[in-house]
Amino acid sequence: MTATETVRTPEQLLGDARRIARDLVGGEAATERARTPSRTAVEALREAGLFSLTLPRVLGGSETDPATVLSVVEEISWADPSVGWTLMIGQASGFLGWGSAELGRRVVAERPDPLIACALAPMGEGTILPATEAEGEDGPVYRLDGRWAINSGCRHADWFIAAFAKKEPGVDSPQWGEDVVRFAVLPASEVKVLDTWHVLGLRGSGSDDVEIRGVEVPHSMTFSPFFEPGEHEGPLYRLSYFAFLMMMMGGFSVGLARRAVEEFRALPEADLADTAAQVEFWRLDNERLAARCLLHEAAARVWDEVTTAGSARPETRARFAGAVQHSQRVAERVVDGAYRLAGAAALRDEHPLQRLWRDVHAAGAHLAFGLVTERRMARVCYLGDHSMQYMI
Structure with missing residues (x-):
């Protein structure tokens, strides 16, 4: 479009x-x-x-x-x-x-509705070129080097977003601080995709590593959602970086859990005759439905605050992140239950419940669902810890 x-x-x-x-x-x-x-x-x-x-x-x-x-x-x-x-x-x-209006126009001019793969952890470095080498007039130029892991969809990507740590020339490693991390936007032609995605779950996501070596990126093709406000005016870009990420991720787990319920119900009638198994899965299914309601209610609260007040409070954002994390944990329990109750049939590679089991646990390895992230959200709500605002 x-x-x-x-x-x-x-x-x-x-x-x-x-x-x-x-x-x-x-x-x-x-x-x-x-x-x-x-x-x-x-x-x-x-x-x-x-x-x-x-x-x-x-x-x-x-x-x-x-x-x-x-x-x-x-x-x-x-x-x-x-x-x-x-x-x-x-x-x-x-x-x-x-990003700037110029950056956005350049991306969509190449291909409308672009597919952008991204590595949001700063796994590479961007050396700030000396003034004599940098030709950009809108700020510094960064020479990117590094290898970024898990770039889902990278084999079809038109563009890449790669987080990097700024580094002064001649310095061995970046000096970490608030304004160190930026995100570079590069065309796919400047990124090398490595055939590394040989995994247990989410096998079909094409989440290979990528490598960038010596690519010079002008400041105008970078941005920082951590510490800079959105350049565009819409309420989506008044979300914090982490709230935006949680919005991206929230629907995945509930969709996968819903499929597990349907696959369980599709089992032969004889496999569903055990009353105890029926009750056990009935409870899991209700837990799934409740998690979905919580997810959408928490998202609505964030959206209401952003659209009326221009931003969402840290506690509201933390509760939304908690709802996303909860939906993942519930999905794991639902899929585990369906897989176990299905018996030996689900052991086969081609059985949907085996695939769902592998996929849900692969997704659970994402940092957003990890214990460190859950601890951070709990500290926001219980201790009033509002540090690292961009990660709430």
Whole structure:
């Protein structure tokens, strides 16, 4: 979609997501074998504008609300978790809301509705070039070097976002501080994809490592969602960095858990005859439904504060992050229960519950779901610790 076309409504976006999801069901094994989503799936998502849910409207995106992002990612993750994970990470296009207008225009001029792979941990360094070497007139130029792990969707990406630590020339390592980390936006042609994604779960997400060596990036093609406000005016770009990330991720787990419930119900009737098993899974299913309600309620609270007051309070953001983390933990319990109660049938590679079990636990390894992150959110709510605002 270009900036001159009509913005898709939430109803249209969700309707398209459901249509594409129906087409994806049954193709999960092929996605795993390819270790990346198919070109057909990627282009269907792109054509429907689903990689641009959070992209600013002036750049041709929908710039939609968090509830729609959660619901769309849920639908695709229900159909094929690897494709859903790739779509979720693809919402990194919304980080262009923190970049300059020039940066955004350059990205979408190359390809409308861009697929952007990202590595948000600062695994590389950006050496600040001496003035005699730097030709940029809008700030310094950074020479990027490093290797970034787990770049979902990278084999189809048009652009990459790579977090890096600024480093003075002649210094062995960056001096860490508030203004050290920036995010560089690079065309795919300047990034080398390494064939490293040989894993247990989310096999089809194409989350390979990438390498960047000696690429010079002008300051105008960088941004910092940690310490700089969004350049675009919409309320999405008044979210903190971490709240935006949680919005991207929240729909994945509930979609996967929903699929596990459906696969459990599809088991042969004889396998479901055990009353104790029925009651056990009934409780898990209710826990899943409650987690989804909590997720959307917490997202609505964040959105209400952002749209009315211009920002969301740390406690509100922490509760939203907690709801996302809770939905992941519940999804793990639901999938574990379905897998165990299914018996020997689920041991086979081709069984959906085995794939869901591998995928949900692979997702649980993400830092956003980790104990360190949960501790940080608990400190916000119980101790009033508002340090590291960008990570709340």
